[in-house]
Amino acid sequence: MNIEFKGITHAVKNREVFCDLNAQVSSGQCLVISGRSGCGKTLFFSIASDIIRPDKGQMLIDSVAVNDMNAQKYSEFRRNLGVVFQLSGLISNLTLEENLMLPLNRHYKDVSKPEKQERIRSIAREFALEHYLAQRTEQLSSGQASLAGLARALLLKPKAVVWDAPMAEIDEQWSQYVLDLLLCLKQQGTTLILCSNRKEVIEKLADTQLELNSKVCFSEH
Numbered sequence: 001m002n003i004e005f006k007g008i009t010h011a012v013k014n015r016e017v018f019c020d021l022n023a024q025v026s027s028g029q030c031l032v033i034s035g036r037s038g039c040g041k042t043l044f045f046s047i048a049s050d051i052i053r054p055d056k057g058q059m060l061i062d063s064v065a066v067n068d069m070n071a072q073k074y075s076e077f078r079r080n081l082g083v084v085f086q087l088s089g090l091i092s093n094l095t096l097e098e099n100l101m102l103p104l105n106r107h108y109k110d111v112s113k114p115e116k117q118e119r120i121r122s123i124a125r126e127f128a129l130e131h132y133l134a135q136r137t138e139q140l141s142s143g144q145a146s147l148a149g150l151a152r153a154l155l156l157k158p159k160a161v162v163w164d165a166p167m168a169e170i171d172e173q174w175s176q177y178v179l180d181l182l183l184c185l186k187q188q189g190t191t192l193i194l195c196s197n198r199k200e201v202i203e204k205l206a207d208t209q210l211e212l213n214s215k216v217c218f219s220e221h
């Protein structure tokens with residue numbers, strides 16, 4: 001999946017965080033968004049995962065603007081985009097299995113329940129979470145919750161992964177495992193957008209690094 005950001009301008013409460021920002025990342029490549037606290041990494045993540053639409057500018061997926069996609073094309077785009085939140089984004093009063101079932105139910109309505117459960121067990125095993133499937137996710141440690149958030153994003157075998165603050169909550173050993181996994185995904189053609197200042201993320205994975213300017217412009221109104 002090729003992802004392009006064209007002329008992104010966005011203000012939060014009259015403060016312009018992005019002004020005509022451009023970036024591009026192709027299949028099998030990794031774009032790392034870095035910069036000091038408050039420079040807009042999470043905001044960029046929200047735009048890249050289409051949680052918010054910028055005031056001006058466009059995100060294009062394989063040359064098609066997200067704004068112009070019809071419902072079917074948009075659903076396809078969502079299925080192919082794995083989104084990993086800094087604080088996992090799991091629903092805390094559902095079990096881990098129920099959380100992992102949500103994207104499968106949304107995007108794979110035709111797949112049988114046992115097949116979905118097998119897929120969930122398989123991804124949970126990859127992250128040593130198989131014994132936690134029946135537990136509510138509020139009972140997971142922050143590292144386990146992060147891994148579960150990654151598992152949920154990878155469950156649909158996405159063509160692109162957008163991750164805010166990868167490895168922030170994950171211990172050293174799992175970080176190595178996840179870095180290797182991301183490298184492997186990249187080699188298989190997955191597009192990565194990682195919002196991070198971590199040296200190992202930049203050194204091991206980045207093809208392009210976009211350092212956001214921490215200067216925040218105040219608009220006139």
Ligand SMILES: Nc1ncnc2c1ncn2[C@@H]1O[C@H](COP(=O)(O)OP(=O)(O)OP(=O)(O)O)[C@@H](O)[C@H]1O
Nearest residue numbers: 012013017035036037038039040041042043044216
């Ligand atoms: N809900 C909000 N209300 C007001 N301002 C906000 C809000 N969310 C973000 N901002 C502002 O937008 C700018 C970018 O914030 P963002 O969270 O994207 O930064 P960041 O680079 O991810 O920071 P950090 O590295 O500390 O997580 C900051 O100036 C911040 O104060």
